[in-house]
Amino acid sequence: MVTDPTWIWRDCEHCGTPFGQPDDPGRKRRFCSGACRTGAYRARKRRQEQQDQQQREDDARRRAYAVLRKLRDQTPGTNGQPALSGLETRPAQPKE
Numbered sequence: 001m002v003t004d005p006t007w008i009w010r011d012c013e014h015c016g017t018p019f020g021q022p023d024d025p026g027r028k029r030r031f032c033s034g035a036c037r038t039g040a041y042r043a044r045k046r047r048q049e050q051q052d053q054q055q056r057e058d059d060a061r062r063r064a065y066a067v068l069r070k071l072r073d074q075t076p077g078t079n080g081q082p083a084l085s086g087l088e089t090r091p092a093q094p095k096e
């Protein structure tokens, strides 16, 4: 019964279409149809996957940048000093 006072109306969270449902205790529907519920679920999942993907890229780039910066710090610049070996971690000592 649409005229039932316990009937409530909501806008679908996915497509915005108003739809009615009984105001039962318990969980309310948030979508006008199963297709919208599925669509919203997929959209949310896709967003989550994109966030996860972005997170992985950020981590990978942060690590890659740290390695690059370390390599650059170990690489001689234009000061003419020889390159340090990969095992050499102490600062270069001035020659006598």
Ligand SMILES: [Zn+2]
Pocket (backbone or CB within 6 Å): 012, 013, 014, 015, 016, 017, 031, 032, 033, 036
């Ligand atoms: Zn909908």
